[in-house]
Amino acid sequence: MVEQPANVDAAVNTPVVVDSNDDGTVAQELELEHMRSTLEEAIVETRSTPLENRPRLPRIALSKRNRAVVRALNPMLVTYLEASRELCETGSILFGAALAVCRIIGAKVSTAARATGHSSAIPAWRRRIEERIAKARALIGRLICFRSGNNRPRIVRTVRMAFAGTNVSLSQPDITQKLTERIDDLKQRIAAWGKRIRRYTERSTRFNQNRLFQSDQKRLYESLERPMVSGTGPAPNQADTVAFWRGLWSEPVNHSKGPWTEVVASQCAGITPMDPVIITPDDVAEAVRRAPNWKSPGLDGLHHYWLKGFMVCHSVLARQFQEALNQKSLPSLFTTGITHLVPKDQGTTG
Template sequence: MHRLFAELEPSVTVTEQNLADRVRYILRSNTFDVTELERLRREAVPSSGENAAAEDVAPQLAEQTANVDATVNTPVVVDLNDDGTVAQELELEQMRSTFEEAIVETRTTPLENRPRLPRLALSKQNRAVVRAQKPMLVTYLEASRDICETDSILFGAALAVCRIIGARLSTAGRANGQSSAIPGWRIRIEESIAKARVLIGRLICFRSGNTRRRIVRIVRMAFVGTNVSLSQPDIMQKLTERTDDLKQRIAAWGKRIRRYTERSTRFNQNRLFQSDQRRLYKSLERPIVGGTGPAPNQADTVAFWRSLWSEPVNHNEGSWTEVKRKKKRSQCAGITPMDPVIITPDDVAEAVRRALNWKSSGLDGLHHYWLKGFTLCSPDSFRGAQPEVAPKPLHYWDHSFGS
């Protein structure tokens, strides 16, 4: 089916798995009836040599249809042994449809536009839904050819679980919905300072003779809870006292921000001293300064490193270099070479098991909870999922080997 699609639509790039997903989704959603599907197939097959092509394609189409039907009709059983109160009206057909839609959506969505996965309550009902998704993953994971595709499949399964149980998903994406680096306490204090400055400005305007209705209303709100009235003869003195009081509050809030910042800095430095002293001393010697200029483009970066590593350089070596080499060989002769470090699937599984549930070690935002929950992702299923160009970070090896 993929070869026939490539011949009919050479300009469209699609993988075999993605094409099978779309065919399965069309068949499941009953978008076209049998007559319409037959008409589309006849229009798609070229008229020249149609009989010969039909003879060659018919067995393949029959086999693909059988595989799709087998996948669709695979029985999925929700384990109710742990919790007999799980809602039995949870339709497996609807779960399959939601799962397939989430897989297709994840594969066609850029990484930065994926929704942020929420934290789920560790209830028996949620665990039962996660277990029900495992048999649906088998067909997709066995057909996965690289680590990025495996990651998209697992993310789609997690997204389907969140939608089934009704969890709230962020629709803004992780690129626009990133949490601010400013702590909440500082934001609250800065908001109070901003409101106080606005109120000071209104009081100064009223003292200068501005008696507009909005200004008068705000001035009255400034004296709520006191016995001060705007008709009192000493109202100007009261306005001055109120303005000075607000200025003193702003100064106190500013000192509080500095005190809290110093305390937070000390706390982070003490914690970093316990975990990574080298990093602490480097940060003290050379503070981290964020770049304000434009980022270099890919062409300039490639040209810079290519000039350093790809072009041969002829060095002028004297007699002292050979003496240095011999001395270095004699010093290193008695050193036993280090054994090669081999990361096995069991090592990755142990690292995932020890990781925190709601932490994500990669840019995809897939929590370790899902790697632990989809325990059907055994190491034997992904030994062929090797990186194609360059080794990926350990987070992607977690996805390839599973837990």
């Protein structure tokens, strides 16, 4: 009882030497643990979600922080990928990892299903400029009403906001001239914004044509010769359209072999068979490296960017692609697509 206070005082007064890197190490371990738990939740959620109900992955910025998160999750995927037995399961794991990255960096992920979501065809920059033009036109209308003698509280409040930050008072004698000058200024701005839209549109058209010239010249020339269809005509009947294409794709067809098949077979008899194809991880890495980062994904919703970032999947994909090649069988994910009907002229009805 006598020695206890002395021991307590000694323990309290004893200096504690703390490494300056301890806080950083603990914080880093906590952050990695948070990433690991987020990855686990995303993969479990993706596995239990049908393919058509998966969220739409956004395009993330190519910043150092985002790349660091991808590199941190890369070794964590080894355990999941080693247990993968097929290509669909591997794609599900990679989609869950991409979803975890988006949640860690705070990227906005669309909760709507990818099959029902329709992105606007109008670019964001054009929508912003058109919103400015609409607001300016509304303000011009309020200013003209005030200049005509309309003194309703809403009109007066809008006019005061239009002259906020200036020395213009609504009671001064030359307020009509100031209103006219403000209206002319807004009209000039609207004209300038309209020219900007036209200039940006022409630049975008030139850029797309140059890129299409490098990839598919025939398609470019066809688009120049044939005007684009606006699609303002009557829409085709959905039931008739589904029945037509179902008759082409869903019904089994028995093809009869003609005499030309024997001729082709005899001509090909002397051809030396090609060597067996061996798919290596380097082949997968090279194919992924040459693919665009954010090209429109397939049914799995996975962009090429994630295949580039999660490099541990290359060996697994190479092995599973090799197995599919040897078995001469691919999952339905690789043989199923989405068909979009594009009318060829204004009179298209079916």
